[in-house]
Amino acid sequence: MDALKRSLNTVAGVLVAAGLIGWIVWPQKKAIALAVAALGLVALALYVYLNRAALGPKLSRKSLLYSGNMILVVLLVLAILGLANYFLAKHNHRWDFTKAKVHSLSGQSIAVLKGLKTDISFKCFFRVGNYDRAAMEDLLKIYAYHSPRVRYEFIDPDKNPALVKRYGVTQDGTTVLEAGNKEGRVTTTSEEDVTNALIKATRAQKKVIYFLEGHGEGSIEATDEGGFSTAKAELEKLGYEVRKQALALADRFPADCALLVVAGPQKDLLPNEYETIRTYLRNGGRALVLVDPETATLLPIFLADYGVKLENDVVVDKVSRLLGGDYFIPIVSEYDASHPITAKFPYPIFLPLARSVDAAETKPDGAALTVLAKTSQNAYAKIDFLLKPKMTLDDIAYAAGKDRPGPINVALAGTYKFPAAPAAAPEAKPGQPAPAVKPGGKETEARLVVMGDSDFAKNGYYGMSGNGNFFLNAANWLTEEADLIAIQPKTQTPRTIQLTPSQGRLIFLVSIVILPLVVLLLGISVWVRRRSL
Amino acid sequence: MKNIGSLVRKELRAYFSSPVAYVVISGFLLLVGYFYYSLITWFNSAAMQMAQNPYYAQQVNINEMVFSPLFHNMTILLVFVAPLLTMRLLAEEKKTGTDELLFTSPLSVGEIVLGKYLAALIMWALMLGLTALLSVFAFVYGNPELAPWLTGYLGLFLLGALFLAIGLFFSSLTENQIVAAFLTIVTLFLLLVLNWVTSSGGGGWRSVVSYISFSEHFEDMTRGIVDTKDLVYYASFSFFGLFLAHSAIQSRRWR
Numbered sequence: 001m002d003a004l005k006r007s008l009n010t011v012a013g014v015l016v017a018a019g020l021i022g023w024i025v026w027p028q029k030k031a032i033a034l035a036v037a038a039l040g041l042v043a044l045a046l047y048v049y050l051n052r053a054a055l056g057p058k059l060s061r062k063s064l065l066y067s068g069n070m071i072l073v074v075l076l077v078l079a080i081l082g083l084a085n086y087f088l089a090k091h092n093h094r095w096d097f098t099k100a101k102v103h104s105l106s107g108q109s110i111a112v113l114k115g116l117k118t119d120i121s122f123k124c125f126f127r128v129g130n131y132d133r134a135a136m137e138d139l140l141k142i143y144a145y146h147s148p149r150v151r152y153e154f155i156d157p158d159k160n161p162a163l164v165k166r167y168g169v170t171q172d173g174t175t176v177l178e179a180g181n182k183e184g185r186v187t188t189t190s191e192e193d194v195t196n197a198l199i200k201a202t203r204a205q206k207k208v209i210y211f212l213e214g215h216g217e218g219s220i221e222a223t224d225e226g227g228f229s230t231a232k233a234e235l236e237k238l239g240y241e242v243r244k245q246a247l248a249l250a251d252r253f254p255a256d257c258a259l260l261v262v263a264g265p266q267k268d269l270l271p272n273e274y275e276t277i278r279t280y281l282r283n284g285g286r287a288l289v290l291v292d293p294e295t296a297t298l299l300p301i302f303l304a305d306y307g308v309k310l311e312n313d314v315v316v317d318k319v320s321r322l323l324g325g326d327y328f329i330p331i332v333s334e335y336d337a338s339h340p341i342t343a344k345f346p347y348p349i350f351l352p353l354a355r356s357v358d359a360a361e362t363k364p365d366g367a368a369l370t371v372l373a374k375t376s377q378n379a380y381a382k383i384d385f386l387l388k389p390k391m392t393l394d395d396i397a398y399a400a401g402k403d404r405p406g407p408i409n410v411a412l413a414g415t416y417k418f419p420a421a422p423a424a425a426p427e428a429k430p431g432q433p434a435p436a437v438k439p440g441g442k443e444t445e446a447r448l449v450v451m452g453d454s455d456f457a458k459n460g461y462y463g464m465s466g467n468g469n470f471f472l473n474a475a476n477w478l479t480e481e482a483d484l485i486a487i488q489p490k491t492q493t494p495r496t497i498q499l500t501p502s503q504g505r506l507i508f509l510v511s512i513v514i515l516p517l518v519v520l521l522l523g524i525s526v527w528v529r530r531r532s533l
Numbered sequence: 534m535k536n537i538g539s540l541v542r543k544e545l546r547a548y549f550s551s552p553v554a555y556v557v558i559s560g561f562l563l564l565v566g567y568f569y570y571s572l573i574t575w576f577n578s579a580a581m582q583m584a585q586n587p588y589y590a591q592q593v594n595i596n597e598m599v600f601s602p603l604f605h606n607m608t609i610l611l612v613f614v615a616p617l618l619t620m621r622l623l624a625e626e627k628k629t630g631t632d633e634l635l636f637t638s639p640l641s642v643g644e645i646v647l648g649k650y651l652a653a654l655i656m657w658a659l660m661l662g663l664t665a666l667l668s669v670f671a672f673v674y675g676n677p678e679l680a681p682w683l684t685g686y687l688g689l690f691l692l693g694a695l696f697l698a699i700g701l702f703f704s705s706l707t708e709n710q711i712v713a714a715f716l717t718i719v720t721l722f723l724l725l726v727l728n729w730v731t732s733s734g735g736g737g738w739r740s741v742v743s744y745i746s747f748s749e750h751f752e753d754m755t756r757g758i759v760d761t762k763d764l765v766y767y768a769s770f771s772f773f774g775l776f777l778a779h780s781a782i783q784s785r786r787w788r
Binding site: 066067070073074077078081084085088089092093094095096097098099103492493494495496497498499503504506507508510511512515516517519520522523524526527530 | 549550551552554555556558559560562563565566567569570573574576577580581584590591592593594595596663666667670671674675676677678680681683684744753756757758759760761762765766769772773776777780783784
């Protein structure tokens with residue numbers, strides 16, 4: 001009995017330890033572990049109770065009191081230091097002493113970070129061995145330093161397939177930034193790209209896209225096959241605001257217009273409408289013009305001013321036509337690989353009833369035109385062709401000498417640089433106020449995308465293959481804002497050394513032989529001297 | 534203050550009158566010299582290759598490619614050197630029984646701790662100063678940037694201050710110098726590599742663990758960045774080490 005009384009504390013210790021170990025190793029059997037630990041505590045209490053006579057004097061000893069006191073003080077100091085570190089780590093200041101400030105952000109980036117209104121979380125999908133991971137972490141560390149709203153975490157895509165799927169990450173080294181319900185992504189570790197993604201994801205003001213109406217265009221509200229409601233919804237998902245705009249009766253062109261979409265007008269625009277659009281473009285406007293065959297007679301003339309050649313034709317594709325569709329749905333899968341809209345664009349697009357869109361031989365000054373997409377060799381453009389209710393194969397047969405052989409160009413993108421406008425009002429007609437000329441008289445750049453079909457972006461065809469993506473790509477390129485910042489890469493002076501062989505030998509001798517040896521000899525001399533004392 | 538000064542002088546005399554200090558310093562210099570020489574000869578040929586390519590030519594940087602790794606290597610050496618500097622300080626007094634004498638002298642416990650600590654710190658500064666002589670070659674034959682080099686040495690000095698405080702604490706616990714040194718090495722090494730477990734993922738405890746780890750606070754200093762966060766970390770850890778040593782000595786009075 002006595003032995004049990006004395007060793008009860010050991011039993012208690014073993015039980016408590018076993019309980020704790022059990023809790024850590026088998027967390028699913030928490031109840032058993034807790035029960036074992038509780039049993040240990042009971043044993044401890046029993047031990048104290050049974051041995052109270054022997055323990056009494058020990059417990060009241062001065063040293064125990066002092067020890068307890070000291071432990072308390074140490075814990076208190078530890079807590080104070082912990083709190084101080086916690087607080088000061090959050091309110092730190094850092095200095096970058098490198099000459100080129102290579103470990104600092106540019107002023108533009110810092111301004112963007114200081115202006116953040118929402119929390120940003122960076123989700124960095126980097127494999128553990130990815131060389132860029134450290135660079136990204138260093139960069140985001142500085143972003144987080146400048147703004148408490150920035151949070152970041154690194155996710156190993158191999159270990160988190162669910163997150164990879166949820167964020168649609170397809171490339172190692174992708175960083176997704178979330179700002180509220182908006183998101184952006186970067187696949188490089190350059191400050192410029194990260195900051196631009198940040199600007200896009202946090203832009204409070206939505207860019208507004210206007211669809212022209214009043215000429216029989218498909219409505220952005222119509223949910224039937226001929227409407228643009230799907231395109232509208234998809235644009236809104238990207239953070240745009242989509243409205244419709246009638247120009248004929250409006251006394252003012254909307255100042256917030258980021259992009260004007262002329263989506264397949266069935267009737268011609270009025271001359272003053274053309275004039276308004278022309279002024280809009282002159283001031284750096286952006287327009288996406290979708291022109292169906294056999295419509296809008298003045299539109300080709302208007303577009304000719306911008307180096308765009310529209311023939312009165314219809315593209316016929318007898319081979320690669322849509323399965324089950326007729327010969328008027330050419331499939332387009334040859335793209336210009338250098339243009340941002342079509343670079344790496346992997347999907348074919350279907351253009352129901354399309355006309356050709358070409359670059360004219362003579363283009364206006366300051367214009368740069370790119371043919372974005374063309375049909376296969378098998379397609380051809382029937383010139384001066386009228387669609388009839390019932391057409392036979394003979395009607396659409398290729399007429400040598402008259403029709404144009406494939407490949408037929410169907411989409412074109414152009415940028416137009418206009419010199420600084422005079423301060424006076426530009427060529428606006430009376431009663432048709434033009435948008436104000438941007439102050440400062442800066443050179444303006446207009447962007448224009450012309451496609452020979454409007455149906456591909458309508459509800460009926462929007463979801464088909466790459467149609468929707470192509471439409472969004474074009475819209476994104478057109479609305480690209482000039483305020484997205486460009487950050488110069490930091491130029492550093494090379495910090496190097498050129499050693500001749502004899503200099504190398506000198507360094508070897510001094511650093512490995514002479515310096516340690518001198519100290520060692522000093523020691524030996526001290527030792528010898530002290531021995532002889 | 535005068536008391537501390539005389540104690541520091543006495544301790545420094547003790548260092549230099551025995552061959553141990555010389556052996557430690559010369560061994561340390563030999564290793565640092567070896568690292569320096571191999572890094573600089575490697576860099577010499579690598580820089581020549583990089584200079585061929587205009588993209589890489591601009592990124593040739595002796596500070597980041599020679600000094601930064603050199604400073605990192607020196608932290609590893611420091612894990613073993615710091616205990617050699619501190620193990621004797623309090624343990625020997627206890628072993629030889631001179632601690633009774635010391636603690637009954639007019640010096641307060643705080644002054645004793647501080648005096649011994651400062652002596653070790655001066656030794657460390659001296660060792661760093663000697664290694665800095667090697668860098669003269671780089672500055673004569675090349676064009677390193679001075680500021681990151683200086684902040685790197687500042688970081689090494691502060692890290693040494695922290696290590697010595699921890700070493701002093703372990704020296705105060707025992708009368709066996711080997712035990713003191715070994716406990717110090719284990720603790721320092723563990724704290725140096727503590728952030729390895731945090732290399733993947735985030736989360737609350739991971740950020741605390743990586744904050745405690747030395748390497749988190751040293752990295753930036755080798756690249757020319759000084760952060761108040763790191764200075765606070767070094768100061769508080771060093772203070773805590775000294776405070777623990779102080780408390781351990783105090784506790785002898787009633788034990």
